[in-house]
Amino acid sequence: MRARVIYNPSSGREQLKKAMLDILEILEDAGYEASAFPTKPEPNSAANEARRAAIAGFDLIVAAGGDGTVNDVINGIADLEKRPKIGIIPAGTTNDYARALKIPRNNLVDAARVIAANHIIPMDIGQANDHYFVNIAAGGYLTDLTYQVPAKLKTAFGYLAYLVKGAELLPSVRPIHMHIEYEGGVYDGKASMFFVAMTNSTGGFEMLDPNILLGDGKFSLFVIKTANIFEILQILSAVLNGGKHFDHPQVLYAKTSFVKVRSHDTNRMMLNLDGEYGGDAPVTFINHQQHINIIGNYFEPIGEIEANEPRAAFLETVNQLEEDTVE
Numbered sequence: 001m002r003a004r005v006i007y008n009p010s011s012g013r014e015q016l017k018k019a020m021l022d023i024l025e026i027l028e029d030a031g032y033e034a035s036a037f038p039t040k041p042e043p044n045s046a047a048n049e050a051r052r053a054a055i056a057g058f059d060l061i062v063a064a065g066g067d068g069t070v071n072d073v074i075n076g077i078a079d080l081e082k083r084p085k086i087g088i089i090p091a092g093t094t095n096d097y098a099r100a101l102k103i104p105r106n107n108l109v110d111a112a113r114v115i116a117a118n119h120i121i122p123m124d125i126g127q128a129n130d131h132y133f134v135n136i137a138a139g140g141y142l143t144d145l146t147y148q149v150p151a152k153l154k155t156a157f158g159y160l161a162y163l164v165k166g167a168e169l170l171p172s173v174r175p176i177h178m179h180i181e182y183e184g185g186v187y188d189g190k191a192s193m194f195f196v197a198m199t200n201s202t203g204g205f206e207m208l209d210p211n212i213l214l215g216d217g218k219f220s221l222f223v224i225k226t227a228n229i230f231e232i233l234q235i236l237s238a239v240l241n242g243g244k245h246f247d248h249p250q251v252l253y254a255k256t257s258f259v260k261v262r263s264h265d266t267n268r269m270m271l272n273l274d275g276e277y278g279g280d281a282p283v284t285f286i287n288h289q290q291h292i293n294i295i296g297n298y299f300e301p302i303g304e305i306e307a308n309e310p311r312a313a314f315l316e317t318v319n320q321l322e323e324d325t326v327e
Contacts, residue, residue, distance in 0.1 A: 001032045001060065002035075002057070002058045004034075004062070005020070005023060006036075006039065006053075006069070007036060007062075007064035008046070008065030008092075009038045011091035016064055016089070019108040019109055019112075026109065027112065037053075039065070039072075044072065044075075045072075047073065048076060050063075050072070050073040051080070054077045055080070059085070060085055060087055060115075061077070065089075065092055066090070066091065067096055067097055067275050068276050069092070070274070071132075071273065071275075074133075074292065075131065075132045077292070078127075083291075083293075085120065086295065088101065089112060090105045096199070096201040097199065097201065098111070099201040100135065100201035102297040114297045115295050117297075119297060120293045122292075122294075123215060123291070124217060124287050125287075126286070127288060128271060128278055128279065128285050129279055133198075133273040133278065134199075135199050136197045136273075136274065137195070137271060137272065137273050138195045138272045139269050139271050139272065140224075140269065141227070175226075176192065176265050176267075177189065177263065177265050178191045178223070178262070179261070179263075182254050183255075183258065187223055190227070191227075192227040194222065195221070196220075196221055197209060197221075199214065217289030219255070219285065220255060221253065221259055222245075222251060222253055223252035224251060234248065235250065235251060257286075258286055268280050
């Protein structure tokens, strides 16, 4: 068996480069002939190498880096008839997809051991026009935070960088006239943003949709119909209080295998796919059920402290936003 580790040398404060020999040794001990490829600065470097390795017959491709690296690797192989299994070594800022699969996010070597254990999870893959995504797609205001937070700031402060930028942008949210089609319904009206989720891990949290089942072929669609700052803060607080946002009158929620979105406004509506720019609306999202075998650690629960730390930080930020808005 052959394994190719595609890694982002700038992820994880360059910890990946230091751990690479240990990672390759673990894969070798698991029966793989293992090699590594550092991504280059040019576009699609990880995607191109993943595609090359898949066509060359590699049995395993390991995406080592952040959510963007995982997305690139998946985009390189998603349209192939024969697709290798995928392993993940998280070394990014939020590592949402690794969180969803219960892969250790604070120890690169432990993540490699999960790959060696070879617990296969057949995962759904989303398609947005010509692009693919594995975790979440979004459009509208506040969904372009990834583009506006400088890379150095993300590296230094992690998810707090997004919180700071979100606090700065929240007062400027404006409604967009959207037309959204999904299984069983149509929404045509004003909205500030929409989300098409495939796992329950988004932005470092696990409360967007507690009812998500991996591999069921369904997206979780959320449409935030309001642009009112007070109502958005209420929805954010409800998300963090056990999924109570489902019943909020300004939230549309549906389970669906497809979503079609277009904007009636003249301004462009950019799409965010797994935290990166993924083209503009109009867009059709299609769920490819159990399309790629991904190695996870799904039977291992996340520790209570680890899961609650982002929630506590975010609740504190939301409370501060409410106080600043009232003033």
